[in-house]
Amino acid sequence: MIAIMRREIQGYFYTATGYVAMGIFLIIASILFDLQILASRSGDLLTFLGQLSYLWMLFSPIVTMRLTSEDRQKQTDRLLLSSPVSLTGIVAGKYLAALFVLLLTVLSTFVYILITAMYGTVYPGELMVGYLGFVLQGMAFLAIDLFMSSLAASPVTAALLALGMNFVLWFLDLLSMTVPAGIGRVLDFISLYTRNEPFLMGQLSFASMIFDLSVIVLNLVLTIYFMDRRRRKGI
Amino acid sequence: MLEIRSVVRHYGKFCAVNNASFICPDKKITGLLGVNGAGKTTLMNIITGCMPAGSGDILMDGLALREHPADCRRKIGYLPERPPLYDEMTVQDYLAFVCRLREVERADIPGHVRNILELCGLSDMSGRLLGHLSKGYRQRAGIAQALCGDPPILVLDEPTVGLDPRQVSEMRELIRRLGENHTILFSSHILSEVQALCSRIVIIHHGRILKEAELGEESRLLRLSVKGKTEEVMRALRDVPDCSKVRLLAEAESGFVECEMELKQDAGQDAEVKLFRLLAARDLPLRRLSPAGDSLETLFLRVTDEEGGSR
CATH class of the missing domain: 3.30.70.3100 (Alpha-Beta Plaits)
Known part of the structure; x- marks a missing residue:
């Protein structure tokens, strides 16, 4: 598992994938920081984090697109499947590599905290809670999009599938405000964005944490299941 | 010894491997001979654990693949028809990765990789990106990865396909040398190649094993x-x-x-x-x-x- 994680991390930075994902995220984040914090002379980093969380929608498909689909396309899956590592180990290794890139990106956003702290007041407690929700939400997107990658036969298809799925999740979140209250409550219950709201208010929500972790585990299990199914079918 | 026992594999209603049984004796090169579509690759994917058999068993030194998948996979190195290479890695990094994947002790990896590079004639290419290698060197890198972890059994699926005559000759020489210390199952539909390399043949046709014989016997x-x-x-x-x-x-x-x-x-x-x-x-x-x-x-x-x- 560690070997696979290391190789995938190398893969991100031997190719343009890692730089592109981090670059796009940080460019847009910097523009948002300028508009939300610097231009409006605000120290409200939690609202800023709430806006950043929409970027996972773009970031995650880029990071996960080649994780399993490229192995299938280039038939490097033969190497992994004939090795002593189990399918669970393979999927976990790949997910941890994507998580590494996510954490590196999150770490880069700490520069915004430093700049804000230089000119205003930062509340570490609520910021830590905000970041916890932000990272958990990103992790859930990675797991969903890794599952999408396991369904695709090429990285481009995987990216399109993941992007489509992320837009559906976003759209369902928007829809919850316009549909009847009963349906709206159901959509809110499964919305990754609504689930993140307590964190953005500085509240440590165990329900939201458990929800995010459940989404991650469910999607990783589905990834393993579909990869095993494909292995059994020999396709 | 590699033993294939009554292996059956279907793709839907199509029977790709039909009750295949044969053995590959220790330190001998066994040629799996068959026309295109005979079931060679499917059988090799089953033997290496990339795909499960519908029924039947694969035994490696008495260990059943179905019951001890990880232990059996440690005993086998596989070169699929298309070498499983990551183009963005250098030859050396790639082999070190495969060594880690195959659980070679961290301290032993540099020496192990050096030996494999030398054995496969890749020492001069160790710093090159796999994506920049010629077809012949890619095939060698494919064999090199199969040797990582020093597995006693090698499964090589048409290792000379697409090579020029000189590369074919070099590849055959490499396989012949490996055959001195490894149990090799080697697939091909080129009869002269099998004749030149193998001491034993298994003929597969329409998924069925039709003949298992020592080549000396036939001569x-x-x-x-x-x-x-x-x-x-x-x-x-x-x-x-x-x-x-x-x-x-x-x-x-x-x-x-x-x-x-x-x-x-x-x-x-x-x-x-x-x-x-x-x-x-x-x-x-x-x-x-x-x-x-x-x-x-x-x-x-x-x-x-x-x-x-x-x-």
Whole structure:
């Protein structure tokens, strides 16, 4: 598992994938920081984090697109499947590599905290809670999009599938405000964005944490299941 | 030893491997011979654990793949038809990764990789990106990855496909050298290649194993042209002590009988002399006696024809 994680991390930075994902995220984040914090002379980093969380929608498909689909396309899956590592180990290794890139990106956003702290007041407690929700939400997107990658036969298809799925999740979140209250409550219950709201208010929500972790585990299990199914079918 | 026991595999209703059983003895190169679509790659994917069998067992030194998948995979190195290479990695980094994947001790990895690079003639290419290598070197890198972790069994799926004649010759030499210390199962549909490399052959056709034989056995096939009545010639040949099988090929109008004779495996080097003397004693003049040319081709065609040729 560690070997696979290391190789995938190398893969991100031997190719343009890692730089592109981090670059796009940080460019847009910097523009948002300028508009939300610097231009409006605000120290409200939690609202800023709430806006950043929409970027996972773009970031995650880029990071996960080649994780399993490229192995299938280039038939490097033969190497992994004939090795002593189990399918669970393979999927976990790949997910941890994507998580590494996510954490590196999150770490880069700490520069915004430093700049804000230089000119205003930062509340570490609520910021830590905000970041916890932000990272958990990103992790859930990675797991969903890794599952999408396991369904695709090429990285481009995987990216399109993941992007489509992320837009559906976003759209369902928007829809919850316009549909009847009963349906709206159901959509809110499964919305990754609504689930993140307590964190953005500085509240440590165990329900939201458990929800995010459940989404991650469910999607990783589905990834393993579909990869095993494909292995059994020999396709 | 690698043992394949009654392996069956279906793709939907299509039976790709039908009750296949054979063995690959230790430190011998076994050639898996079959036309395109015969089931070679499917069988190799099953043997290496990339795909499960519908039923049947794969045993490696007595360990069943179904019950001990991780232990069995440690014993096997696999070169698929398309080498599983990550183009963005250097040869050295890639081999180090495969070593880690195959659980080689961290401290042993540099030395292990160096030995493999040397053995496969890749030392000069160690710093090159895999994506920049020629077809021949990519194939070598494919074999090199199969050697990581020093598995005693190697499964090579058509390792010379797409190589130029010089590269084919180098690849054969490499496989021959590896065969001295490894149990190799090697698939090909090129008969001359199998003949040049393997000491043992397994013929697969339409997913069924039709023949399993030592290649030396097949080279003990003789072709004769003898003057005389067909029955007398055949009887005389059957009376040769080292003869195991006689087959009539043709009866020429000039009175010559063309036939093929298979010698027993334990036949001595003087088997041909005994044959000559026996025919002379029975007044059956011998016009020609030669090892049956293209014996593997003859065998392959005969075996697959008996099965009904192409579907």
